[in-house]
Amino acid sequence: APGDYKPGIAALYRELDLPVYPMATNAGVHWSRKGFNLTPGVIVFEYLEPIPPGLKRGEFMRTLEERIETATETLLAEDPAYRPPVAA
Numbered sequence: 001a002p003g004d005y006k007p008g009i010a011a012l013y014r015e016l017d018l019p020v021y022p023m024a025t026n027a028g029v030h031w032s033r034k035g036f037n038l039t040p041g042v043i044v045f046e047y048l049e050p051i052p053p054g055l056k057r058g059e060f061m062r063t064l065e066e067r068i069e070t071a072t073e074t075l076l077a078e079d080p081a082y083r084p085p086v087a088a
Contacts, residue, residue, distance in 0.1 A: 005065050010057045019050035022064055024071035029082045041081045046071055 013020055024046045030039045048067050051060060076082045 005061060009064065010061055013051075013053070013055075013060055014057065017053045019052050020060075020064065021050045022048040022067045022071075024048060024068050024075055026072070026075040026079050026082070029076065029079050039081050041079060044075055044079075046075060 009020070025044060027043045027045075030041045030043050032038075048071055051063055051067070055063065076084075
């Protein structure tokens with residue numbers, strides 16, 4: 001499930017007027033949010049295509065989320081340790 005995308009990144013994007021380089025990772029498969037439970041495997045960090053400065057806030061946030069989530073889904077699908085969540 002996607003995480004929360006905090007509004008502070010949009011404020012930095014607007015104020016700094018610089019490209020943003022999103023990053024996707026599969027780290028959640030191997031390193032639990034709940035403590036120091038590690039699963040063997042390779043953690044991958046993938047830098048994505050930069051988002052150029054000048055987009056409106058909503059467009060920037062949609063672009064950021066879409067790029068990160070799409071790339072993360074790909075990384076997860078490639079990871080043999082990944083177990084998709086079971087629908088309730």
